Amino acid sequence: SSPVTQSARPLYLCSPFVEAALVKGQFKNIVMLPKYVDIMEWVAVNIFDFYTNLNEFYGVITECCTQQTCPTMSAGPSLNYTWINSDRKSVHLPAPTYIDYVMTWVQNLLDDENVFPTKSGRDFPPSFPSTVKHVYRQLLRVFAHIYHAHYPQILHLRSEPHFNSLFAHFLAFGREYELLDAKDVKGSSNSPVGIGALWERWKEMGLLEA
Amino acid sequence: TPRPQQNANYVFFDRSTDGFSEQAVPRAKAAQLKLEHYYKVAVDAAVERNTRRVEIERKLQGETMMSDERKLRHLQQHGKKESTFLRLRRTKLGVNDFKTVKVIGKGAFGEVRLVQKTDTGKIYAMKTLKKEEMLKKDQLAHVRAERDVLAESNSPWVVQLFYSFQDPVFLYLIMEFLPGGDLMTMLIKYDTFSEDVTRFYIAQCVLAIESVHNLGFIHRDIKPDNILIDKGGHIKLSDFGLSTGFHKQHDSSYYQRLLDSTSGKQAAPRAQAARNSVMVNSINLTMSSKDEIATWKANRRKLAYSTVGTPDYIAPEIFMQQGYGNECDWWSLGAIMFECLVGYPPFCSESTHDTYQKIMQWQNHLLFPDDVHLSRESEDLIKRLITSADKRLKVEQIKRHPFFYGVDWETIRSIDAPFVPHLRSITDTSYFPTDELNQAPEELPNEDGGPNKDLAFLGYTFKRFTISSQGF
Ligand SMILES: Nc1ncnc2c1ncn2[C@@H]1O[C@H](COP(=O)(O)OP(=O)(O)OP(=O)(O)O)[C@@H](O)[C@H]1O
Numbered sequence: 001s002s003p004v005t006q007s008a009r010p011l012y013l014c015s016p017f018v019e020a021a022l023v024k025g026q027f028k029n030i031v032m033l034p035k036y037v038d039i040m041e042w043v044a045v046n047i048f049d050f051y052t053n054l055n056e057f058y059g060v061i062t063e064c065c066t067q068q069t070c071p072t073m074s075a076g077p078s079l080n081y082t083w084i085n086s087d088r089k090s091v092h093l094p095a096p097t098y099i100d101y102v103m104t105w106v107q108n109l110l111d112d113e114n115v116f117p118t119k120s121g122r123d124f125p126p127s128f129p130s131t132v133k134h135v136y137r138q139l140l141r142v143f144a145h146i147y148h149a150h151y152p153q154i155l156h157l158r159s160e161p162h163f164n165s166l167f168a169h170f171l172a173f174g175r176e177y178e179l180l181d182a183k184d185v186k187g188s189s190n191s192p193v194g195i196g197a198l199w200e201r202w203k204e205m206g207l208l209e210a
Numbered sequence: 211t212p213r214p215q216q217n218a219n220y221v222f223f224d225r226s227t228d229g230f231s232e233q234a235v236p237r238a239k240a241a242q243l244k245l246e247h248y249y250k251v252a253v254d255a256a257v258e259r260n261t262r263r264v265e266i267e268r269k270l271q272g273e274t275m276m277s278d279e280r281k282l283r284h285l286q287q288h289g290k291k292e293s294t295f296l297r298l299r300r301t302k303l304g305v306n307d308f309k310t311v312k313v314i315g316k317g318a319f320g321e322v323r324l325v326q327k328t329d330t331g332k333i334y335a336m337k338t339l340k341k342e343e344m345l346k347k348d349q350l351a352h353v354r355a356e357r358d359v360l361a362e363s364n365s366p367w368v369v370q371l372f373y374s375f376q377d378p379v380f381l382y383l384i385m386e387f388l389p390g391g392d393l394m395t396m397l398i399k400y401d402t403f404s405e406d407v408t409r410f411y412i413a414q415c416v417l418a419i420e421s422v423h424n425l426g427f428i429h430r431d432i433k434p435d436n437i438l439i440d441k442g443g444h445i446k447l448s449d450f451g452l453s454t455g456f457h458k459q460h461d462s463s464y465y466q467r468l469l470d471s472t473s474g475k476q477a478a479p480r481a482q483a484a485r486n487s488v489m490v491n492s493i494n495l496t497m498s499s500k501d502e503i504a505t506w507k508a509n510r511r512k513l514a515y516s517t518v519g520t521p522d523y524i525a526p527e528i529f530m531q532q533g534y535g536n537e538c539d540w541w542s543l544g545a546i547m548f549e550c551l552v553g554y555p556p557f558c559s560e561s562t563h564d565t566y567q568k569i570m571q572w573q574n575h576l577l578f579p580d581d582v583h584l585s586r587e588s589e590d591l592i593k594r595l596i597t598s599a600d601k602r603l604k605v606e607q608i609k610r611h612p613f614f615y616g617v618d619w620e621t622i623r624s625i626d627a628p629f630v631p632h633l634r635s636i637t638d639t640s641y642f643p644t645d646e647l648n649q650a651p652e653e654l655p656n657e658d659g660g661p662n663k664d665l666a667f668l669g670y671t672f673k674r675f676t677i678s679s680q681g682f
Contacts, residue, residue, distance in 0.1 A: 014221040030252045034259050036289025045296045056241040118301040120329045156225050157238035162245045
């Protein structure tokens with residue numbers, strides 16, 4: 001781990017917040033694929049739940065995430081995510097706009113019977129694994145922004161045990177089903193993702209074993 | 211602001227909600243509670259799933275004659291069931307996913323229909339409830355909590371609730387369909403039951419009510435309309451979580467008003483509205499009890515459909531403002547038992563108002579007619595149920611009462627029922643008064659009650675399925 005000066009250390013890496021958790025113990029029991037169960041079905045329902053739960057918490061802090069406070073989709077001191085628009089150009093968007101695009105896009109996928117089938121007898125499309133990886137990467141960015149830009153607000157609202165557990169669960173699940181690459185979580189060396197350090201820290205703590 | 215401490219990593223953080231909007235704290239609290247619930251359910255579900263798997267693996271291991279290939283197929287089948295169960299969590303059902311086969315019942319706040327789920331072809335009973343009516347009572351949260359707990363109970367005595375959803379006007383409950391109709395319909399058909407038949411139904415009711423009490427609930431509205439008959443002829447109680455508190459007849463202040471207005475000419479306008487006859491007030495005084503009974507019988511079904519409902523089975527303590535315990539359900543059972551043997555409930559009258567007064571003065575009005583012969587045991591049991599709450603028998607005493615001599619309480623749910631419905635198909639509705647219902651005026655949805663009304667029903671949608679639903 002890199003030497004960080006105390007003042008630069010983000011709150012989510014500090015005690016007691018880095019240890020705060022709603023769920024004690026390992027995520028194994030709720031991450032592992034249940035025996036005999038279809039893996040697509042298992043991943044699908046978990047994505048559905050991650051989306052719902054994350055949406056719930058973003059809803060809590062949306063009043064603090066505005067065009068003014070967050071003119072870019074920041075996730076580290078030198079990292080701002082860009083959105084690929086319809087002309088295939090990457091553009092900077094204010095974080096609330098970016099997140100709204102992500103959440104709307106995911107919601108539409110979840111509602112799309114061709115992508116996330118719910119009717120009896122309908123199968124998942126062959127593209128399902130790659131779609132899900134896309135979804136996962138975008139949801140990670142929403143987590144990354146909230147940790148980077150809104151963690152103090154999470155603390156003011158006493159939600160850090162909950163939010164930490166949700167994110168740790170998300171990481172453990174992503175690792176088990178290879179939905180995240182290390183570079184998604186850590187970013188590049190010149191523009192690291194803030195939560196990359198949290199990931200490292202939680203791994204050291206043995207929190208993410210699945 | 212963070213204040214660095216001696217301990218390198220330790221920080222103090224002064225928490226404050228200044229600068230947040232008014233909704234921020236409650237919204238955060240709600241998100242936290244939902245997540246806590248989510249993880250609790252996730253862990254429970256994992257444990258239950260494990261138990262089911264171990265169970266089936268153990269069972270298959272014991273099947274020494276079964277080929278490995280067949281065992282594998284069983285396990286795959288099991289996995290499929292579990293996968294379907296997971297899929298249900300993502301399923302957003304709406305009224306369009308169901309096709310109405312027939313209207314089979316009418317309740318105070320909507321209808322009950324026999325429906326078929328379009329994609330699986332499975333049959334359910336769908337109950338609709340008008341939100342607007344339910345909003346008039348502010349007990350929604352309470353009712354919802356009760357409903358949720360009951361929905362999770364796997365009691366064989368309670369109608370299983372599979373799913374619920376809503377649109378702007380209605381709440382929809384998707385329940386298991388009980389093809390045998392209800393006890394009210396049966397009583398209308400047979401008039402009275404023999405003591406043996408009565409013993410069967412009342413004994414089953416004892417266990418059903420006991421199971422409700424063991425879950426920590428009081429039914430409060432046990433009546434023949436709520437006692438449903440399954441395909442084997444055994445009974446189940448219909449979803450009482452919803453009946454609690456919604457209906458006018460449970461509103462003690464309503465009864466108080468009725469009582470207060472007994473002297474006035476305008477007494478009980480609601481009770482009058484529920485009746486057929488306009489002249490009732492003046493006739494009341496001269497009516498013989500025979501006429502009263504005849505009128506009561508003629509109006510029985512209409513009473514069940516009216517919002518006023520029938521108070522015939524409600525214990526007197528419920529009408530009083532002082533609170534009550536689960537003994538009130540045993541009073542109701544006494545009234546039902548009386549009806550099974552005598553042909554009408556003990557306090558039936560021309561008007562709900564009169565019924566109410568008779569119940570309040572039950573000592574003077576609990577009369578056993580001369581022309582019906584009741585055994586000593588049955589009369590005694592009725593008298594020990596229809597009595598003041600402190601003298602009423604408790605469940606263990608009820609089970610030991612001589613009326614139930616010979617009843618095997620352990621096996622009563624599996625013995626042959628006196629009436630087993632003869633069903634020609636899974637959608638056979640011959641045990642329901644569907645002709646009468648079709649004549650009843652269609653309720654037209656009274657369009658939207660404003661955007662705020664939906665708020666009260668936030669989180670209403672219910673998705674807990676038991677594994678027994680097997681591919682809903
Ligand atoms: N699950 C079911 N299967 C078959 N028939 C049902 C079912 N639920 C209800 N019914 C029929 O519909 C009628 C009305 O239902 P119910 O009594 O639940 O409505 P309600 O009067 O609005 O409710 P409450 O019992 O709370 O007064 C019942 O008497 C019964 O005939």
